[in-house]
Amino acid sequence: MNHLTPEHSPLGKTVSYQDQYDPSLLFPIARQTKRQEIGVDEAALPFSGVDIWTGFELSWLNGRGKPQVGIATFRIPATSPRLIESKSFKLYLNSYNQTRMESPDALAAQLARDLSAAAGAEVAVSILLPPAFAAERVRELDGEYIDDLDIEVDRYAPCPDILRADPAAIVSETLCSNLLKSNCLVTGQPDWGSVSIRYTGPKMDREALLRYLIGFRQHNEFHEQCVERIFVDLLRACAPAQLTVYARYTRRGGLDINPWRSNFETPPQDNVRAARQ
Numbered sequence: 272m273n274h275l276t277p278e279h280s281p282l283g284k285t286v287s288y289q290d291q292y293d294p295s296l297l298f299p300i301a302r303q304t305k306r307q308e309i310g311v312d313e314a315a316l317p318f319s320g321v322d323i324w325t326g327f328e329l330s331w332l333n334g335r336g337k338p339q340v341g342i343a344t345f346r347i348p349a350t351s352p353r354l355i356e357s358k359s360f361k362l363y364l365n366s367y368n369q370t371r372m373e374s375p376d377a378l379a380a381q382l383a384r385d386l387s388a389a390a391g392a393e394v395a396v397s398i399l400l401p402p403a404f405a406a407e408r409v410r411e412l413d414g415e416y417i418d419d420l421d422i423e424v425d426r427y428a429p430c431p432d433i434l435r436a437d438p439a440a441i442v443s444e445t446l447c448s449n450l451l452k453s454n455c456l457v458t459g460q461p462d463w464g465s466v467s468i469r470y471t472g473p474k475m476d477r478e479a480l481l482r483y484l485i486g487f488r489q490h491n492e493f494h495e496q497c498v499e500r501i502f503v504d505l506l507r508a509c510a511p512a513q514l515t516v517y518a519r520y521t522r523r524g525g526l527d528i529n530p531w532r533s534n535f536e537t538p539p540q541d542n543v544r545a546a547r548q
Contacts, residue, residue: 298359299355302351302354305492319534324345325526327522334373341399343399344396344398344399345396347392351394353391354493357523364525364526417477420477420481429504432508433483436472440474446467462523466519467517468501468505469536470509472513494528515534518530
C-alpha cells in the first residue's frame with residue numbers, strides 16, 4: 272500500500288487471483304489530489320458523507336472447510352484520507368475464497384480492521400447471510416425524475432457554467448436521474464449510475480441540471496470523485512442552503528459503490544439497491 276496514485280493500481284493490468292487471505296492486495300488512493308482539483312480544502316470539507324459499498328460475491332470457508340456466502344455492506348467515511356480502488360477491493364475479497372473463518376462475525380471484524388487500515392478511518396462492515404436474502408428489497412431513489420425532459424445535448428464533459436437557479440423562487444425538492452454515466456479514471460471503462468439531488472434553495476433550472484449530469488458521459492473519474500464534483504459545482508453555481516448528492520452505481524466485479532455527500536442531513540441507514548444494481 273505504498274503507491275497512492277491510480278496509475279500504480281491493479282486497474283487495467285493482468286493479475287493472478289489469490290484465494291488465500293491477503294490484505295496487501297488492498298490499494299488505497301489519497302482523496303486529496305482530486306479534492307484539490309475541484310478547490311476543496313481537506314481541512315474544511317463543505318460536506319459530510321459516506322461511501323456505501325455492497326459486496327455481492329463474498330465467500331469463505333467455515334471451520335470445517337465448507338463454503339459460505341453472504342452479501343457485505345461496507346461504509347467508508349468521506350472524511351477518510353484515502354478511498355480504496357475497486358479492483359483491489361475485489362481481489363482482496365476473493366482472497367477469502369479458500370480461507371477458513373471461525374464465524375461470520377469474525378470475518379466482519381477482520382474485514383473492518385483491514386479496510387480501516389487502508390482507508391485511514393473506521394470502516395463499518397455488516398454481512399447478510401442467506402436466510403435473510405429473501406427480505407432484500409429493490410427500490411428506486413426517492414424524488415422526481417427529470418429524464419423525460421425533451422432537451423438537446425451536444426456537450427459530454429462536465430460544464431458547471433451551464434447550471435442555473437432562480438433566486439426569486441426558494442424551494443425544497445429532490446430531483447433524480449438515471450442518466451448518469453462516467454468512465455473509470457484509469458481504464459476508461461463505463462460506469463453507470465443513478466443520482467439523487469436533494470436541496471433547499473433557489474430553484475434549479477431542470478433542463479440545465481439534466482444537461483450538466485449528462486455532461487459526465489465522457490468524463491474519467493472515480494465514482495466518489497464524480498459525486499464530490501457534482502456537489503461542489505451545484506453548491507457554487509446554485510447556492511442552495513442545504514444540499515445532498517447521492518449516487519448509486521451499478522455493480523462491477525460483484526461490487527457497487529454508492530457515494531453520499533450532504534451539508535445538512537445524516538447518511539441513509541439502509542442500503543436498498545436500485546433495479547439496475
